[in-house]
Amino acid sequence: MTKINLKDDFFHAINQEWFEKSKIPNDKTSISPWVENAIQIEKLIKKLFKKWSKNPNKIPNNPYLRQAVKFYNLVINEEKREELGWSPIKAKLNEIERINSFDEIFNNWSKYNKMFTYLPLAIDVGEDFKNDSKNIAWILEHSTILENKTIYENKKEKERHLRVWTRVVMKLLLNYGKSEEEAKTLIKKAIQFDNLYKDYVLSPEQLSNYVSLYNLKTRKEIRSFSKKIDILKVIDETFGKKINKISVQNLEHLSKIDEIFDNKNFENYKALFFIKNLLSNVGLLSEKIRKIAFEYTKFAYSIKKMKKLEDYAISLTLKFFGMPFGLYYAKKYFGKKAKQDVEFMVENIIKEYTERLNNNNWLSQNTINTAIKKLSKLKVMIGFPERIEQFYKEFIVNDYSENGNLVNNAEKFSLILHKYKISLYNKKENDKYWKMSPIEINAYYDPIKNLMVFPAGILSKPFYDIKRSTSANYSGIGAVIAHEISHGFDNNGANFDENGNLNNWWTQEDYQQFQEKTNQVIKLYDGFETEYGKVNGKLTVSENIADIGGFSCALSAAQKEKDFDAKVFFETWAEIWKSKYTENAAKRRLESDVHAPAKARVNVVVANEDLFYRTYNINEQDKMFIPSQKRVKIW
Template sequence: MNKKIKDDFYEYINEQWLKTAKIPDDRSSIGSFVEMDLELEKLLKGLVSKWHQDNSSIPNDPLIHEYVKFYSMILNTKKRDELGWEPVRNFLSKIENLKNFSQIQNANKDFWINYNFLPFSLSIDEDFANSERRIVWISEDSTILPSTKTYENQEEKERLLTVWKNMVKELLLSYGKNEQESEKIIQNSIQFDELYKNYVLTPEEAADYVSLYNLKQRNEVNKYSKNFNFLEIIDRFVGQEVTEVSILNERFFKNFDLIFSEENFEKYKDLLFVKNLLSTTTFLTEQIREVANKFSKAVTSIEKTRTLEDFAYDKTNTFFSMPLGMFYAKEYFGENSKKNIEHMIENMVKVYTKRLSENDWLSKETIEKAIAKISKLKFMIGYPEIIRPYYNKFKVLGYEQGGNLFTNALKFSEEISKYKISLYHKDEDKRYWSMSPAQINAYYHPIKNQMVFPAAILNFPFYKYDRCSSANYGGIGAVIAHEISHAFDNNGSQFDENGQLNNWWTEKDKSEFLKRTEAVIKLYDQRETEFGKVNGKLTVSENIADLGGFECALEAAKMEKDFNPEELFKSWATIWRSIYREGAAKRQLETDVHSPTKIRANVVLANNELFAQTYEITENDKMYIPKENKVKIW
């Protein structure tokens, strides 16, 4: 037997692909997901380009007509060059005219909706403890560098900050600031960021999303600051007197007055200006967009900025991805595929239910609760029944009507924000999706106890209607079962069958689960990659889902007449094939809750008994994990 199978199954299966695959100049990686995205993009860009060139070919869908209008405005570079920075000067001047924090405190609702990097971010999202309503959440904003981890490597920190400073200076000079003003703004921004970074969430903290739910009653909220009246701002934002607020990061808010002290105001104001200036650059000229992309390219090691046509497609999808996705799914998603996938899901739910009922480390009480949860899981395949109502308010105002890209985008963002605010203390129709049908992805929503599988991911190499069923189980089957497993990972397991944050575990069972979670952390932690080591704690939830999902998909595949384990193992290794640019790979290790793809592929297989038996893996092989070190949660 080929020794490579036993030492690195991922490399063995993907050997030829890894030798020949090339990362596109404007991408940070290439792999199964990216290849599918490129194919999908080619199809959809072709349609959009055709609609742009021939308006009579546009489908009879008002939202697609608005899509094409916005897309066409981006392609009109002559008009964008003519306008220059003009569309955003009034917007940015409101920051330039700020004199103190009191003006921010007293700013109107629209100010708190439209600007980035205000002293705290406001949003209306689900109440973890009551899934039937939405509440106010307040949180920090982002740092200049991608995460707190990036600041720990001094050489990388200095390299990226140098790129950022040079980029910002070029933009400030273009905007009209002189050399001295630009240098001062940049220096102040860096100094404030250096303080700010000490209080934001680390990637590991952000990954433990249940711990971010810190519900405070109205009378507790203003205790975090002597200088800011949080409640006054929040009430104005919501349009009524709020009764409670969830504090995303208490460390940040306990130090709020230290961060946003009057002596720091000028430094904060300069970074506020820069952050908002940067947020507007994609709506201006191509030259400005090219300059403003330098930092992002340095962060991910991308070599080339997206072409005008590609950018127009990307930017329009920022607002119209759902309407375009609905068109795609209804035109290209087959009913036969949907029925087949529903059959696979039914099998995997049966397997999961059986594995839970036969579990040897949970009490009968906890098993009953777990089965109740899986019995209420909802699966949404292809595309949603309905889309959110704010899309009907997306009316593009063309250049001839006095509109421009920025004012249109601002209006769209306002409509989205106002819709979300209108949901305060209300429920939302659970048929809405958080992802376009034209997205190569899937997700589990713990509050809705719901799983979504967009039409776009239900294609080769994840799925093909007429191939061996085991190959489909090793691809889309493992992805579906992965999402089922999220209902029982370290985060999802804390929500009950109704999506409520509720401890349905006995104390003993919870303790045993945490022991097994630690074993998963140990199984992955410090595994070497070309660009650094895996962080087992950061990636634990996704690793739990991978391990449980793969085992479930394998058992379900055995229920089919054409079961072939080798086809399943091969399919699993194939869907994770990828190559990353250095910057992107390093950022993934710092911040991504998913392990690098090669690690995902090989560790799951090495942890599996049937894989070891099929390929006669022994202690002399690198794919070997001793039986006592193999982890089984679900």
């Protein structure tokens, strides 16, 4: 074993032994310390559900958990699911086969909007970026057959993916009862429609710039997008009233709606419409059907084995009951000491950030004052939410004896969620509701609420350990906290004010300098070589700004502690982000993930700090060296 020199590759040098010993589980796309932690949490959850399933008397006095266990029991009853086969979705797919025109779809919009996915218009409810007190209607684009637009731009990759997709869908259609000729015709037509549609969807890079997705239009402007489709009628029907505030996610897509959904394309659209609705349900049918569908996932993400039934039962149950179960889990297993420690660290990091803003040398005082005002109004939530949405009370599961199955229960939940979202139009959603279950090993910043959330799941190893030194914890959870704060000042978050409204609070000169620094961050990462391809600096810029700013802030805060240890701080950062991905999962991430790969997150971030050079005696001859003029000091 040749020892890797940390001066050449800090990430792999620090984690060399782990990389040589660790293996990716057969049913996963990756392995890392947080995946290892997630596996331990999954084991505990499996143990709980097994116990509750066998002995319902042991289920805690919690109505949500009782319904979750009922749903879990539906999933693990492999025999009943096999007996039902395709029957739970036959009526739905038969209905699609009876539709003969786009007019028929629009004339039955209220009915079909509650039944199907992939209708010609995707109407949703979301925040008004310029008014945080209200939600508005959004017109969204649809998904393509393949995972993202980037795959289509590589002819060889596109053909590989479509070949596998065709093979898998052919197997599913034959299993469903289609003849080989019928299946071939459906697939051919579906791909033809997708080939037309793919040109008008946004790339991952465009989607990452979410401020550009907000395009508020008047009713008159919406009407002008189509001469064939009464878009306003569709939107008003969706909400059951006249809608005045509508944002368009993809203007080019909507401007081409008459061309895309022209009657000459109907049969091709109908084929993909049928297949999309079939595919959206394959995980709710038999295990044999799930196994066929898994073949595409296996190829696209290089996963060796399908999840075992008991593991799948947990993941599917948590898809619907993740929030109420997460609340129970966090209240029972989340330590008060951990919460107190993290609350204290949040206070310290915010103080440090404020101090850094006050000492900023490239912003005017007016901009600094407004940035500090935004920071002072930042809301922080740790561990678990105070409350969850009321609609979970309506998640009542019908078991097989009550003519229930996975499909009709999932459809019921979707309708409840749809009704709830529609009810939010022109209202503000309660800030107390979270977008992430407390069991998730993750965190997020919401620019429209100027709010940070740290679920209980992330307040454990590798990010936080009560037994670890302060330097290690500042490099872990401290850097995560500062990272999320930095999202309020990244290329997207910087456009929102202290109230979460899209509002230019910068002076013209300051914003110009910020854009220059953003471009420097893009250049710093763009083209960074990884095992499976190069980093896209534009796609990952928001996360890279948050990494650079967050790490630097956490480092400054850690240095004020009496027991500060620079090596512990830098090496903990490398250890936290160590990870292995399957080949195709790594490629999918490079194509569409706004986070840079782990090697870049570690090596670029540490090499951007002057202290790193002094600590490890890095010089110009070393591969880790970044010239001082290329190091970016942004926050």
